[in-house]
Amino acid sequence: MEPHGKHLIAGEWIGTDTQFLSDPVQGAASSFSVGTVALVDQAVTAAEDAFWSFGYSSQDDRARFLNAIADEIEARADDITAIGSSETGLPEGRLQGERGRTVGQLRLFASHILDGAYLDRQHDRALPDRTPLPRPDIQLTKRPVGPVAVFGASNFPLAFSTAGGDTASAFAAGCPVVVRGHSSHPGTGEIIAEAVHAAVKSCELHPGVFSLIQGGDFDVGQALVQHPLIKAVGFTGSFRGGRALFDLCAQRSEPIPFLGELGSINPMFLMPAAVAARGPEIAKGWAASLTMGAGQFCTNPGVVVLIDGPEVDSFEATVIDALKDHGSQTMLTKDIASAYAKGRSIVAGVDGVRELLAAKESDDRSVTPSVFATTGENWLSNDALTEEVFGPLGIVVRVKNMTQLQEVALGLEGQLTCTVLCDVEDSAETKALLPILERKAGRLLANGFPTGVEVCDAMMHGGPYPASTTFGATSVGTMAIQRWLRLVSYQNLQDFIA
Structure with missing residues (x-):
């Protein structure tokens, strides 16, 4: 399919005079219209209009809508894979799996909201005869916050972008969505927007329920997050970009939640007995996880911490x-490949760091793995080593003893994940480490690798800052819907509300 290169604004495909070209890994580049501040206002105003119906729709109607989006995506499966692979260089199998995840979470949210349990309703009935004062009738529930903005992610063109987890969970909550598409895969964003648009029409919803704005400079993103009708923002991306948008949300006359996932080094702590018993097996598993998807996962395990000794050699x-x-592996964009090269150079330039495996020469969009090693003392004294390098780069940290291993854990900033590789003989050390790690990360793992995030009720994908900007919220799983809801109590209104 040849993209038409237009924005979807409240049911209308609209072009602009200024264009940008996509940068596909293979195939011809396509032209896309550049977003404008005026389009932002048009989309957000329509979203506010849509909220008066969509925000008060039934769970059955919203579930039908979510399932309709899933159906429309599946109907375009081959075209989505073709254009996604062309734009990003991701293999067909990866995109097919990601499409399955995208469709699966839409259907999961649809089933999750049907019984209304996610609203956590409470009802304290009136006690008119209570002394010394009667109690009024009070009912508590959750209501959608209003129109929200979602920024598409570079590394997941389906599961975290146009109709990904943020958009799907916002729809489940009853919030219209304005998406700022990611310029690294605009054609993929466009075809998914067509699927959402078709579902909007088949379900006879207000067209302002969904809009997609492509491209544009920083002023477009700024206009979106600072529009007075936008009530929350979802974001998955770099620390620098996310922090800039977070600050804009905080600077509004009405500050709003910025639900950002900003990155993580996802450290792994290897306990002595586990290393002695199966060190080579763990090493092979780490190498595979480190290079999965060219290391372009927010849960990529970039650091391994273990006690020095012969087994470490x-x-x-x-x-x-x-x-x-x-x-070599193809990166999603040339900018990501360039940032990987820069981060690799920074690590290599830190005193006390040994280069175990040097990256090979490659083109401006491909990379090969890099592995470094350092001591616990050096790690603790060099903040540059704790910065995420997005790609297949790993650092082995050799600590003196369990005390220093715990010092490394205590010095961590917020993480999405922390992993412990342990055996039964490591039980005491593991139990002592877990209270530290649970203050540092949103998800703790044992004897596995963090790449791969299950979409389910119990998943937490978030963590203390800077892993995410809202430590109590997850962007994956059914609890993601809670981010777009607020508590409302109704007092003595039992005759007027359902």
């Missing part, structure tokens, strides 16, 4: 052997 040798012949 074997661990490092196994990692090098697993990665030394690893071929």
